[in-house]
Amino acid sequence: MVTTRFAAAAKLYRQGRLSQYLLLLACLAGVTGLLASRALIALSPLVGVAAALTNPDLRRQWARYKKLRTVWFPALLYGFWWVSAVYTSDWTVWRHEVYRQLPLLGVPLAFGLSVPLSARQRQWVAGGFLGGTALVALGTIARYAQQHTFTNDTFGLGPSLPSITGIFHIHFSLMLALAALVGGVFLYTRKSAPDFQRLLAAGAVLICVGALHILAYRTGLLVFYAILCIDTLVVLLFRRRWVLGLGLLLLLLLGPPAAYHTLPAVRNRVAATLFDIEQFTLHHDINNYSLSKRLAAWHTALALVRQQPWVGVAPADVRSAMMAQYAQHSFGLLPANRVMIHNQYLHQLVGGGVLGLSLWLLVLFGPLLQPGRWQNAYVYHFLLLHAVAILADSLLELQISFNLFVFCYGFLLVAAERRWLTDSLAESYMLESS
Structure with missing residues (x-):
């Protein structure tokens, strides 16, 4: 019985179906997790990485994977957290965020290396x-x-x-x-x-x-x-x-x-x-008014930007820097009501300065600089939705919205660029053969 099951699993592996089924399972778990179960959100990227590692054509796909710009954009954003270790002071937050933001690497890896989903599975x-x-x-x-x-x-x-x-x-x-x-x-x-x-x-x-x-x-x-x-x-x-x-x-x-x-x-x-x-x-008195508190937070954040415009206060130090600035000008807010920035653009500017904001803009708008690769209305709507939504909140700082962005980024952008690259290579091969 064990030998039969092993042989069946080996056959699925050689056919690439094991990798594809694992990727489908990761996607369905991710969707379910976003809607109903936080535990599945954490497990979904792990299953996706397993799908990538079980691709029987992994070596050749790795060579193609390195050509995907959509996997490099979030990798650069994640890498900035490691660079910020040079000047951060809140090591507890830094260590937590380096772990929490691993899906910036893992999810593009899953969609870039696994056997792609079929049109019906998508x-x-x-x-x-x-x-x-x-x-x-x-x-x-x-x-x-x-x-x-x-x-x-x-x-x-x-x-x-x-x-x-x-x-x-x-x-x-x-x-x-x-x-x-x-x-x-x-x-x-x-x-x-x-x-x-x-x-x-x-x-x-x-x-x-x-x-x-x-x-x-x-x-x-x-x-x-x-x-x-x-x-x-x-x-x-x-x-x-x-x-x-x-x-x-x-x-x-x-x-x-x-x-x-x-x-x-x-x-x-x-x-x-x-x-x-x-x-x-x-x-x-604005202690009981959410939008007024956000306006106060934006003013507080802009004060920090003027102090550290190029590399920011360090991504891990944003909260402590904001609280220190509130202590100088509180807008009449009690400590419990001194909220964070609620604007992702401004949040990136405070934490990483012009450099950190540029990396985030590269993730969000970089794909739009390659119009030939994105003949896809889903991609445009997803990017525009987040470009507008992050005006009102710092969505990358909250786990469920962070996972929503990363999952859709992999499912829509990485997968779309991979299909474009595969089609381009196939077309080039046919031209060379003829």
Whole structure:
């Protein structure tokens, strides 16, 4: 029995199916982990690395892997943490972050070296994320309906309802926006897909967009309408798809007013947001106002940038530097209310200066400098979503949003560049043969 199982495993290994199945398992575990189980998030990259190591064509794939720019960009960002050891002072945080950010290396390694997923398997993963997010959204809407009076009242104080699986509202709102965009791109690009798939995708998109509005998630709505605005401009000005473009423009113009006049949560959130910002501009007590505290954090961070503009205070020292700067100018905030930066661009600038920010921009926008490699609407929407979202929060500093970014980066960008490189090499070989 043992010999038979070993022979079967050896056959799967030689065929490359073991590596492919492990990568599929890692992807499904990653999606499940993002939506429901933090433990699976930690295990997913390990399974992905195992998938890479079990590729029977590992030696040749390694030579190609080194040509992938999308694996070098995050590697350089990770390497900066090691360089910062020269001038960091908070060694406890430094050691923790060097370990926590290992997926910047491991996830691109998995997608760059494993036997690639088939088109159908990739659809399973994307469909699992879209459908799973929609189901969690439905459950969260149901919880909101049970306590909507209390929830609407709390919107005046700032907090939002987390998902039923315990995902913090900012991260969940990004998942909703990303799922809606993924489903929208699928409906636009896969018009030949079976009707039941398109119907399910359309239903999931409606649920995710509806949840963003019903639950009044500010960050998710900011991202969704910013990307919708960009899509509208692209469709009208460059694609010249007038019917689709006008439809998107109509949604862009009517969606926010309709939500404001029909959903109490949206009205309360808008009123609370304006009142919140007013407290900061009028120099009132801002201890109980989230946006005002963020504005104070941005001012505090900019003061640190002026002191250390080129290499920053060291990535591991950002919190201690912020608290020290608050001690000099507190904006009237009690120690418990002195929040961190809540802007990834500014966070990178404080921790790593111009050098650290440049490396982050290389990760985020570097792929867009190679347009020939990215004939892929999913890639563009993913990058634009995060480019907008990190204006409102330091997403790389929180584990679930960090893993969301790294997983999608590997699944979309690394895999796409690898397919492009494989096709280019095959085309070159055919030309040489002829």
